[in-house]
Amino acid sequence: MTRYGFETRMIHAGSEPEPVTGARQTPIFQNTSYVFHDADDAAALFNLQSFGFIYSRLTNPTVAALEERLASLEGGRGATCAASGHAAQLLAFFPFMEKGDRFVASNRLYGGSITQFSKTFAKFGWEVDFVDTGDLDAVRAAIGPATKALFAESLANPGGVVSDLEALARVAKDAGILFIVDNTMATPALCRPIEWGADLVVHSTTKFISGNGTSMGGAVIDSGTFDWAQNDRYGGLTGPEPAYHGLSFYESIGEMAFTAHYHAVGLRDLGATMAPMNAFLTLLGLETLSLRMERHCDNAATVAAFLAAHPAVAWVSFAGSDRSPFKPLADRYFGGRYGSVFTFGLKGGYAAGMALVESCTLLSHLANIGDTRSLILHPASTTHRQLTDAQRIAAGAGPEVVRISVGLETVKDILADLDQALTRAGQAAQAAE
Amino acid sequence: MEQDLAYSDPFLADILGRTRTIAMVGASANWNRPSHFVMKYMQTKGFRVLPVNPRDAGGEILGEAVVATLAEVAAPVDFVDIFRNAEAAGAITDEAIALAAEKGIRTIWMQLGVRNDAAAARASAAGLDVVMNRCPKIEFGRLNRELSWGGFDSGIVSSRRRRMRPI
Numbered sequence: 001m002t003r004y005g006f007e008t009r010m011i012h013a014g015s016e017p018e019p020v021t022g023a024r025q026t027p028i029f030q031n032t033s034y035v036f037h038d039a040d041d042a043a044a045l046f047n048l049q050s051f052g053f054i055y056s057r058l059t060n061p062t063v064a065a066l067e068e069r070l071a072s073l074e075g076g077r078g079a080t081c082a083a084s085g086h087a088a089q090l091l092a093f094f095p096f097m098e099k100g101d102r103f104v105a106s107n108r109l110y111g112g113s114i115t116q117f118s119k120t121f122a123k124f125g126w127e128v129d130f131v132d133t134g135d136l137d138a139v140r141a142a143i144g145p146a147t148k149a150l151f152a153e154s155l156a157n158p159g160g161v162v163s164d165l166e167a168l169a170r171v172a173k174d175a176g177i178l179f180i181v182d183n184t185m186a187t188p189a190l191c192r193p194i195e196w197g198a199d200l201v202v203h204s205t206t207k208f209i210s211g212n213g214t215s216m217g218g219a220v221i222d223s224g225t226f227d228w229a230q231n232d233r234y235g236g237l238t239g240p241e242p243a244y245h246g247l248s249f250y251e252s253i254g255e256m257a258f259t260a261h262y263h264a265v266g267l268r269d270l271g272a273t274m275a276p277m278n279a280f281l282t283l284l285g286l287e288t289l290s291l292r293m294e295r296h297c298d299n300a301a302t303v304a305a306f307l308a309a310h311p312a313v314a315w316v317s318f319a320g321s322d323r324s325p326f327k328p329l330a331d332r333y334f335g336g337r338y339g340s341v342f343t344f345g346l347k348g349g350y351a352a353g354m355a356l357v358e359s360c361t362l363l364s365h366l367a368n369i370g371d372t373r374s375l376i377l378h379p380a381s382t383t384h385r386q387l388t389d390a391q392r393i394a395a396g397a398g399p400e401v402v403r404i405s406v407g408l409e410t411v412k413d414i415l416a417d418l419d420q421a422l423t424r425a426g427q428a429a430q431a432a433e
Numbered sequence: 434m435e436q437d438l439a440y441s442d443p444f445l446a447d448i449l450g451r452t453r454t455i456a457m458v459g460a461s462a463n464w465n466r467p468s469h470f471v472m473k474y475m476q477t478k479g480f481r482v483l484p485v486n487p488r489d490a491g492g493e494i495l496g497e498a499v500v501a502t503l504a505e506v507a508a509p510v511d512f513v514d515i516f517r518n519a520e521a522a523g524a525i526t527d528e529a530i531a532l533a534a535e536k537g538i539r540t541i542w543m544q545l546g547v548r549n550d551a552a553a554a555r556a557s558a559a560g561l562d563v564v565m566n567r568c569p570k571i572e573f574g575r576l577n578r579e580l581s582w583g584g585f586d587s588g589i590v591s592s593r594r595r596r597m598r599p600i
């Protein structure tokens with residue numbers, strides 16, 4: 001079978017001409033439900049014996065086009081989209097986590113993930129053990145009999161921390177548990193975790209994948225290669241599913257079981273479905289992903305170098321910097337690109353951080369990343385506010401830290417805005433003393 | 434299992450396109466067994482599926498009479514779908530080769546997870562097309578883009594507008 005190149009699949013995978021009308025761009029199927037041919041057709045659909053659409057909470061043609069494209073780009077068997085990145089994370093764990101089950105996660109995750117895992121998941125009786133995933137012995141030690149998965153970000157938001165994907169995949173494989181990678185910051189244009197041994201990949205498509213700051217969205221991509229029957233940890237997929245008359249998903253659907261379960265059970269019962277309009281906008285964004293990522297990364301490298309040389313800046317945590325301990329991992333896994341989101345520390349501390357974000361006139365002060373626009377944020381006073389001091393520091397979001405998501409504007413304009421804002425930040429820090 | 438088993442889309446499409454009747458060895462009467470899923474699906478796509486299973490011989494599955502052996506299948510058969518393990522697949526393949534001229538058998542298809550290279554070589558030498566470790570339901574669904582509806586990667590890229598089939 002011809003395997004088309006990444007850029008070709010970025011544009012075409014999942015989207016051939018619509019056969020009824022010939023429409024070349026993927027139509028927005030803005031409908032909730034689908035007509036059955038007859039009662040037997042309906043029964044076969046409800047029993048999962050045939051492929052087809054029933055109700056858009058489960059599947060929708062526009063959303064399915066995005067799912068197929070993401071599966072293709074990540075090298076997975078199938079994908080399931082969700083209303084947001086966080087919805088995708090909930091969905092990712094849902095098929096196999098029971099009350100009292102545990103998973104191990106990196107302690108440097110995006111702050112919102114740390115909160116979701118430690119606070120909200122705990123309400124379902126799902127327990128997380130945070131560890132420094134750079135320490136493989138600590139990861140091994142944290143895996144116990146009730147542990148079902150290991151979770152890390154390929155490139156962590158925002159600290160510039162890069163995971164050793166291949167080594168972590170091996171630890172998970174040896175323990176017989178799933179390895180889940182949040183690939184939001186790197187995107188499949190830079191890194192395809194399944195190629196390094198990940199079993200599941202999750203995305204907030206809200207970020208670089210949609211790319212224009214238009215649409216909330218998330219996705220779970222299944223490699224299709226995890227052996228759910230290798231031990232007795234994954235009864236949710238190997239055992240009888242009561243809501244489908246005792247069907248065993250893994251036995252009946254094999255390598256497609258997980259993606260089928262996400263739609264037929266996960267989306268059906270959690271209801272966190274992606275809207276067709278958002279899927280359409282995300283498909284549009286994907287068409288230019290690799291081009292945008294190239295420019296995002298180039299601009300980011302220029303901005304990082306500028307900041308590193310600036311007298312008001314104490315440090316820059318950019319994986320592409322020669323001083324970054326993560327540069328060798330980034331070179332290995334991201335092919336010489338380093339993403340466009342990173343943090344830097346201001347000598348003026350908390351007051352300077354606040355003043356900097358308030359003084360920008362081109363960079364937007366807001367809580368998002370991965371937009372065409374350059375974005376800036378002071379995590380300690382915003383996204384990471386709910387964490388403890390220790391968690392903030394572990395997540396790379398101490399008081400002096402500023403996060404930047406470098407956009408696609410003319411790079412000298414980004415530098416000029418930062419320069420004037422850094423001057424004001426310095427003045428504010430002096431005044432605060 | 435996947436390594437070195439690559440079948441082109443046109444090859445699979447040709448087999449599925451020319452097939453009218455499938456003998457399914459190992460068909461199950463139990464609705465939530467994989468073989469039952471496949472039989473039901475292929476029926477809805479217009480294939481006739483004739484179940485072979487000694488345990489259920491004399492009974493009926495999805496409206497078709499069950500027989501104990503391939504030799505007892507009454508109608509012409511173009512395609513033998515083997516829903517048994519790799520070892521059993523050897524003897525079934527030999528039986529199919531012996532019956533090929535009489536029944537019109539042109540394809541030996543071993544299900545997902547089933548691979549018997551020696552049997553495949555014998556069938557190829559006898560002029561039969563062989564597919565191993567694949568599911569006809571998944572391949573039919575994939576080639577007709579139905580698999581894509583569930584969020585799966587079909588591996589297909591095309592700028593051609595597909596013709597709708599007359600109903």
Ligand SMILES: Cc1ncc(COP(=O)(O)O)c(C=O)c1O
Nearest residue numbers: 084085086110157184204206217
């Ligand atoms: C790395 C990472 N993962 C997950 C999420 C959550 O995604 P969403 O905001 O789409 O729910 C985010 C959002 O900031 C993120 O940056």
